[in-house]
Amino acid sequence: MDIILLGPPGAGKGTQAHRLVEKYSMVQLSTGDMLRAAVKAGTPVGLQAKAVMEAGELVSDDIVSALICDALDALDEGTGVIFDGYPRTAPQAHSLDTILSDRGRVLDHVIELEVNEEALIDRITGRFTCANCGAGYHDRYKLPEMEGTCDRCGSTEFKRRKDDNAETVRQRMVEYRAKTAPILPIYEERDVVTRVDGMDDMDSVTESLVKVVEG
Numbered sequence: 001m002d003i004i005l006l007g008p009p010g011a012g013k014g015t016q017a018h019r020l021v022e023k024y025s026m027v028q029l030s031t032g033d034m035l036r037a038a039v040k041a042g043t044p045v046g047l048q049a050k051a052v053m054e055a056g057e058l059v060s061d062d063i064v065s066a067l068i069c070d071a072l073d074a075l076d077e078g079t080g081v082i083f084d085g086y087p088r089t090a091p092q093a094h095s096l097d098t099i100l101s102d103r104g105r106v107l108d109h110v111i112e113l114e115v116n117e118e119a120l121i122d123r124i125t126g127r128f129t130c131a132n133c134g135a136g137y138h139d140r141y142k143l144p145e146m147e148g149t150c151d152r153c154g155s156t157e158f159k160r161r162k163d164d165n166a167e168t169v170r171q172r173m174v175e176y177r178a179k180t181a182p183i184l185p186i187y188e189e190r191d192v193v194t195r196v197d198g199m200d201d202m203d204s205v206t207e208s209l210v211k212v213v214e215g
C-alpha cells in the first residue's frame with residue numbers, strides 16, 4: 001500500500017507517519033528528513049538545499065524527485081510507503097505518477113490532515129525532538145516527564161529544527177498554500193482523497209488514519 005500524507009507544516013504528518021510505520025510494515029519517506037540528512041552530511045544536494053530550506057522555500061522538483069526514486073529503489077519488494085512532505089508541487093505530483101507506474105506501484109490513498117493555520121505557528125515554534133531516538137516534545141504541550149531527559153530512551157540531548165521559527169514557518173505556509181494545496185484536485189479527480197481533522201488529539205488522528213488504511 002502506498003499513501004501520501006498531505007497537510008501544511010505542523011499538521012502532524014511526521015508524527016502520524018511514524019505511528020503508522022510502527023503499526024504496519026511500511027516505511028516513511030520524508031523528503032524533509034532526507035534533505036536535512038544531506039545538509040548535515042554536506043553532500044552536493046545538501047549544499048544546494050541548505051539556504052532554500054532556511055528561508056522556508058521549496059527545494060527544486062528535480063532534486064526531491066531524485067531522492068524519492070533512490071529511496072524507493074532501495075526498498076525490499078512489497079514494502080508499502082508513506083510519502084511525508086512529497087509531492088509538494090504539481091510537477092512533483094506528475095513525476096510521482098511516473099515514478100510509481102515505472103515501478104509497478106499504485107497510489108492507494110491521499111490523506112489530507114486539515115488544520116487551523118492560526119494554531120500551527122504555536123505548535124511548530126515550541127516543538128523539539130530527542131536527538132537520539134527522535135521522540136517528539138513541545139515546550140508548552142508535551143515536556144518530558146523528567147526535565148531534560150527523554151521519556152523513551154533516557155537521552156539528555158534534544159534538538160530543534162532551524163526552520164521552526166515564526167518567520168520561516170510563515171513562509172512555509174505561503175509555499176503550502178500557493179504550491180501544495182493546489183495539487184489536491186489532481187487526486188480528488190481520482191477519488192483517492194480522505195480528509196482527517198488534524199486538530200483532534202494525536203490518538204484520534206491515528207485512529208482515523210488506521211480506518212482509512214484498513215478500509
Ligand code: AMP
Pocket residue numbers: 009031032033035052053054056057058059060061064084085086087088092163172
Ligand atoms: P518538511 O520537513 O517536510 O517540513 O520540509 C522541510 C523543508 O525541506 C521544506 O520547507 C523545504 O524547504 C524542503 N522540502 C521538503 N520536502 C520538499 C519537497 N517535496 N519539495 C521541495 N522542498 C521540500
